[in-house]
Amino acid sequence: MTTMTRFRDDPETLSTRWITLGQACKLLGVNESTLRRWARSQ
Numbered sequence: 502m503t504t505m506t507r508f509r510d511d512p513e514t515l516s517t518r519w520i521t522l523g524q525a526c527k528l529l530g531v532n533e534s535t536l537r538r539w540a541r542s543q
Contacts, residue, residue: 522536522537
């Protein structure tokens with residue numbers, strides 16, 4: 502259990518973790534097309 506906690510709290514792991522497009526949309530409260538448009542504008 503301790504190893505798992507360390508893994509989840511590791512800053513390097515947190516900075517490289519990926520989420521799905523759907524999860525990102527839910528988190529931001531936007532539609533997939535909006536998120537894609539934002540990504541292309543960068």
